[in-house]
Amino acid sequence: MRLLLLALLTGCGVQRQVRSPDLERGRIHFQNYCAACHQYDGQGMGDAPSLANSPWVTGPESRLIRIVLHGVRGPMVVDGRSYNREMPGFGSVLPDSEAASLLSYVRQQFAASTGPITAEMVSRVRSANPGRTLYWRVEELLGEQ
DSSP: OHHHHHHHHHHHOOSOOOOSHHHHHHHHHHHHHTHHHHOTTSOOBTTBOOOTTOHHHHSOHHHHHHHHHHEEESEEEETTEEEEOOEEOOTTTOOHHHHHHHHHHHHHHHOTTSOOOOHHHHHHHHHHSTTOOSOEEHHHHHHTO
């Protein structure tokens, strides 16, 4: 009976296990800043797209970092569905190491084939855009590919 219960409980979760303190911090940041719209399982809700294997998550690291630091606005298509909503940036509340934890968690949970984001990567993107307060437009982000 215990084995059956353990198997059922193990199979219920759709997310992979968090393995490090950095990823655990990232999970907490995801719950605090992202899950209300993208949901805890990353499947999105209403006007917020799914993160699961989304090209916005699996694509260039710098693009994902820009979105989390500064936000994004404008029409985009994810999995054949159109979205046109603003997503706020969190660069004013997340230092580089914390943004890196959040981004690494998102990539580990929802895009398994991608690597982690480091604080150094976040710092480079932040430094390349000093004083930026405007959301990125989708066209700007797609133009950098």
